[in-house]
Amino acid sequence: MKTVRLNQETIASLLDDLLKRSPNSYGKYENAVAEIISNVRSKKDEALFAYTEKFDHAKITDKTVQVTQQEIDEAYERVEPALLEVIQKALVNIRSYHEKQKRQSWFCSDEKGTMLGQKILPLQRVGVYVPGGKAVYPSSVLMNVLPAKVAGVEKIIMTTPPGKDGSLNPSTLVAAKEAGVDTIYKVGGAQAIAALAYGTQSIPKVDKIVGPGNIFVALAKKAVYGQVGIDSIAGPSEILVLADDTANPRYVAADLLSQAEHDELASAILITTSEKLARQAKEQISEFLKVLSRREIIEKSLDHFGYILLADTMEEAIEAANAIASEHMEILTENPFEVMTKIRNAGAIFIGESSCEPLGDYFAGPNHVLPTNGTAKFFSPLGVDDFVKKSSVIYYSREALHEIHRDIIQFANCEQLTAHANSIAVRFEKEEKQ
Template sequence: MLRIITQQADVRSELQRICDRTQDEQVLHKEATVREVLQAVKRQGDKAVLHYTAEFDHQILKAEELKVTGSELDAAYQQVSKDLLQAIRLACQKIEAFHRQRVPKSWVQFGDDEVVLGKRYTPVDRAGLYIPGGRACYPSTVLMNAIPAKVAEVPRVVMVTPVRGGKMVNPAVLVAAQEAGVQEIYRVGGAQAIAALAYGTETIPKVNVITGPGNIYVTLAKKLVYGTVGIDSLAGPSEVLVIADETANPVYVAADLLAQAEHDPMAAAILLTTDAGLAKKVQMAVERQLVDHPRRIDTEKAIAHYGLIVVVESLAAAAELSNEFAPEHLELEVADPWALMNQIRHAGAIFLGSSTPEAVGDYLAGPNHTLPTSGAARYASALGVETFLKHSSIIQYSQTALEKVASAIDILATTEGLPSHADSVKLRVED
């Protein structure tokens, strides 16, 4: 059952326990396994990828079966309903429209003495998208990762995703990938997929940036290859924090909590409310909605271990606790959500009002649903077009401009003990 506690209890330590839920004693053991996988794939390429796919995913593949064929891609369209195809296309439109508003623009500024300064944005050459497939299929995750890469004009976008039985990739995932502009798809998952993208194999190309969520092995692999490639973030299990007052509908709040809990046994679902009566009603509504829930076992585990209702003394107190937790998803189901939002400093995405469930953001509102978790919203942001871009500074000085700053550069370079730095300027202004 979803627990209810009051703010007088040790709320902060309980929220910290939930925030730290992925930092268990088994992580070091798992990291050793991941290091072994990474090194094997780096040395042996496809051979290691196939070996670990057989060992971990129980799928026996040949190297020539790793890449999804054109005929499979064509067939996928025949295996999805027209309604699903329309929904995917609608989501594509809305997600692309949002991300096109966020494209950084290159700029050049012409200053005094013919000094030119600027910034130039260019896409990475190759992007690799990891799409999980263990507990469910996620066409929405395909769209959220592929469309920003497309908007950034990445020349080559490849995708990896695990298969489960029959060597088949879910047709909804294949259709979403094609609609979003993915050119290549490989049926491999786990740490071996991350290794293949980071180092390249005979079949799978080496990429510059890897994005997309996964299990703890995928997350550790992304952490360990960072530096060889760029990554989006180290995404952990999903989480939602709802702030609600007496105007909130307990049935809606319960559904929103369960919408996160059903993702994973380690998902977190937290309610902070000023109304003790609402707390009890939400607790009961959660129990009712769990009856005959298709994912009841995993959902109940999440609720039991990482679900919590806290009765707080004020909305200001709720905002303070929320900022300390820095949730991935924050719902403000209060009478005046815009006023309360002014007190929020840290959240991956903020959903305002009772008509804005977090599921809207998951699928087609437009903003990206790949968000910082486990407190990372204190310093990180959602995946976006910028993830697939890098920028170069542009600098040009005229002879007059260089002469005006030569003395200052000479002093700084000499102070740092770098005489050739100083000489590189002196030689230009003394001739």
């Protein structure tokens, strides 16, 4: 973990470093992904199952691709009861927070006889991708499925890669069932994304695909964007802790490590006005590292993408934090709410020393699917807005149109779109002739 004095140069070099983790830098896989998509699009199930055998080493057929009720029942028997209990508790909080995001269709009318508004409707079919492999994250299932459910999506489909024996992790299945997934398919990778985007004999085409995945999944989602909707492209996790000399160095250290353990590409950054805190936090990190189970991952992450930035003033620290636009930002300062008002760019803002990042990952209710890699400057946390779409609604009475019809004709003629002008003019041709 590098400790450096914060200035224009260090921040520029840090931003360059972080961007090296971006899916946009992985051009070499794009052709492979394009080929997978093209094959699944043309050969459908046949290609989908062939890739599943090739990449996941599992033999799946149209008879076994869909998870059965029996498999779900077995998962409930196998899952730890304590885990089921926390899934159910977290689910209540997550649903409640997302319910508050719901919006109604709206309109405004005026007495000239006009009505303008927006009709807001849920998407009909959504695909949720859930990664397989060593790491199993039932929390991620909840966070991706529940906003869609709250939005009112009619059919929620989940895909996740099977193990070699064709089985899925029971906690993934239980979380999916609890959250309200309608159908689960045992496919993963770019081939699953292609199947969701174009449909196969076994898997229905969806309107939008969400959920995290490896680089193949991320590139496949980008490739099918436009054919279907996608959530923002997820990169490795990040935490930025903004702290002054009132912060507890043991908390700061523990929180930095909580993100570094995700991934060798994860990034943990402390920006502080206190040299003493910087030193003490670093000591605590060494202490914790002795006992943490994911030490190897954490050490690589901290070596490459871990920073302690020393700022002269809190203003300077905040400016740097806004430039980095971290996925997670913790504010451990004397007046954390005051600092929060000055934060422009962050996926989620955790205020004060009892609001640590894992609280948001699992339990508080806000979504843990957040913009990474500086994209918090223009992307938002996953939410109900991602599972609805709007249609403009326009009504004018004849009188209301008459009042402005000459203006529209004028505008259309200026743009040399005479058929546009004609569409207005034809409605008043009798009056004009008189």
